Amino acid sequence: MQSWRFFFRFGIVLSLLTIFPPARAEEISDISFCLDPGHGGDSAPGSVGPTGLREADINLKTALYLRDFLEGVGCTVYMTRETDEPVELAKRSNLANQRQVDRCISIHHDGNADTTINHTKVLVWTDKPPLDIDMASEIVTKLDETLMIGMATSDCGADGVVSYEKHMVSVPLMPCCLPEISFITNLGEESRLRDSTYLYANALAMVILCGIGGHSRSSTAYAAVR
Numbered sequence: 031m032q033s034w035r036f037f038f039r040f041g042i043v044l045s046l047l048t049i050f051p052p053a054r055a056e057e058i059s060d061i062s063f064c065l066d067p068g069h070g071g072d073s074a075p076g077s078v079g080p081t082g083l084r085e086a087d088i089n090l091k092t093a094l095y096l097r098d099f100l101e102g103v104g105c106t107v108y109m110t111r112e113t114d115e116p117v118e119l120a121k122r123s124n125l126a127n128q129r130q131v132d133r134c135i136s137i138h139h140d141g142n143a144d145t146t147i148n149h150t151k152v153l154v155w156t157d158k159p160p161l162d163i164d165m166a167s168e169i170v171t172k173l174d175e176t177l178m179i180g181m182a183t184s185d186c187g188a189d190g191v192v193s194y195e196k197h198m199v200s201v202p203l204m205p206c207c208l209p210e211i212s213f214i215t216n217l218g219e220e221s222r223l224r225d226s227t228y229l230y231a232n233a234l235a236m237v238i239l240c241g242i243g244g245h246s247r248s249s250t251a252y253a254a255v256r
Contacts, residue, residue, distance in 0.1 A: 058103060059105060061132045063131055063132065063134070064107075065137065066130060067092070069086035070117055073116050075156060076213050079217075080145060092233050093233075095230045100211065100237060106131075113188070119201075119205075126204065133165070133205055134198070134202040134207075135208075136207075138209065139210065139212055139223070140212065140215075141213060145217060149183060149212070151182035152166040152191050152207050153193075153196055153208040155193065155199040161252055162188075162199070163188050164192045164253070167189070177212060192193075194208075201253065
């Protein structure tokens, strides 16, 4: 069973790579990113799975996979944290704003007392320009195709995209969003999140569409519509 799962997830990674050829890599090579692994440290573990897996740890691993891939195709990437440490929200958003990055993505996993719940969604703040929703919609669509766990009901006209005034979607000045990739409190999902191949596939799904969809790629153009 474990062997079957490995090859299935490895197949997901290969299929994603086949639709991200070098030509597409060039399209995002000049984009700068701020990646924000949510939570961190003993004081902020985030949601915790039924057998003790911490959201903060999975957020960081996923963000590091995403960083490595982006840097590998020539992007500039800034991380709000690279170890298991607490970071104040203001410091996270300040990094993105001070570096004037083109895109900011705050990576999270969700939790709920009802351990049967599991779906993917991406949070945005709808008082910002529609570029944020465009990016969020593209990311959640690819995550849904990869995870196959369904998407949250939208309240802003884009499947899987949910409006929520969280700090990391309202304070950064560039297009930003907050993927809640899946529910770590779901026992089956917690088991999958322990699989590095699964985490890599999730990270790769996010990068395939972020920054290369129909929305503008430059923070200069973004500022012009604010």
